[in-house]
Amino acid sequence: MSLEREVKETKAYNCVECGICTASCPVSRVNPDFSPRLMVEKLLLGSGMEIFSDRELWSCLTCRTCSVRCPSQVDYNEFTRAARVKARKAGFEGVDTHAGVLRSIMELQAKGFRPKAATWLDGGLKTAKQGHDFYFVGCLPYFDVVFTNIELKSTSIARSAVRLMNLAGIRPVVSENERCCGHDFYWSGNHEGFEKLAAFNLKLISGSKAKRVILTCPEGYHMFSEAYKARFGKLGFEVVHLTDVLLEKVKKGKLKLGRPSSALAEETLKVTLQDACRMGRMMGKTEEMRELLRLIPGVELVEMPRNRADAVCCGSSEWVSCTLCNKQIQLERLAESRDTGAKLLVTACPKCRIHLTCALYDKDRPIKIDIEDITSLLMDAAENGSGKGGKRRA
């Protein structure tokens, strides 16, 4: 299989062999066998089979640090994706994490199995069957089951999101038949799987008459905003991240934020923010969340040295390939967050939260820091800001 098209599309012919990509790559820092520059060189030599059969093709986190920094605009990130599509066709694939359960779930959904996954909704939350706003929940209900081993519940994010929207006067559509957005298939080279999932979701959303899709997951946000549009053209609805919606509401005074309960005991609650790759580097959204965090009374935002577009990936992606190297990336990032003096590490992506919590889970934890999703923190603040707090359930 030839990779000529990939050379053209990713502008690999521009490579000046500077090595900035390899020097910037979080994986290369801990795994000397992995080198984006070497891959680009192999690509230019046209040794397709050598690239496909290379185990390291699956080590890339698709975090886009290299593509952002490359002085010659080589899009290595996109090359990884394209090469994986071909590698898969040639019979190679990465090693699934979690014994492949998440891949199996996505495969069944792509095959047409219709989920009934809105079991996390509780009576206090106001949702609708049809309406202007569609809340796309993503894979959170499945994470609850798969990650019981690290005692992590992810649907709390979804509940917080709906509660926040309710407080801000939005009654979102929530569908139990929603499928995975296809992010992991897209980036791990299973393009047919991605297209099937995307088609199912688009059909579902058009049935709900929604004009706006609100997401809490940066991966889904990026997929809807870019990959879906690239594949299916105009979507017929607007795609927004929940923080955008909330920021607007807070600025207009429609949503009031108070001191979150974790900040009640102290003068100020120091927090630091882990930028998600899909949010920061891919969608260029770094300031909205910071603005929101600064608007919460009693919360002080301290930055890690590597932040915004320079933020380090949470160390694992697409449920493929999780090794000691990934763990090392995570522990280093956690140490960086601890060194800021923050008590709370705020994540903006459910998967960052999972990966970093997992790295912290070792019995003899070397690092102590709390990890919370931004949605949950905002919910906490909004409950205490609305004056009706206390009585409401978290």
Next chain:
Amino acid sequence: MSPKKKTSRRTRGATATATRKRRMNKASRKKTAKRAARASTKETVRSAAKKPKGATRIIVFACSWYPSIAADNAGVVGLEYSADVRILTLACAGRLTPSLVLDAFGAGAAGVLVAACKPELCHHVNGSSICERTVAETRELAELLGIGAERVLLETFDSEKGEPFVESVESFRKRVGKLKPFVVEQ
């Protein structure tokens, strides 16, 4: 671009390619990520779960100790059970993963019975109790995926006799056969 510049660029490209080639030979270490042994289990699951139209295909994941021996003995004494049942032997029930069970449904199974030894009789100390957790997790996932938890069942065995094995397989198959089929959209 001036013609002079063009030539120089091309020459530079040629030398660069030569260096690249040399370096590459040194660096090329055979590292293949071809689907490993794990895949063969998956293939077995897929082919076993394929079914003729209308059949209630039941996949039994059987531990190689009590349940498998019981299944063998059922054959030896000539006990009958439905031909829609396919038995896949695992070295230990602890080897079961949610992914294996879900893939069986993906390949067409209507129900999955996990046959393990009684926890206190497990030949691998805690394989059976690990299996218990795996099945509990899988049932939750099956519920979320619209398959339904009742289509995944764990049975434990403490004898090598064929009768109890055949009985549980047959009663499970009949129960599954009566369930409303789950939705698979096109």
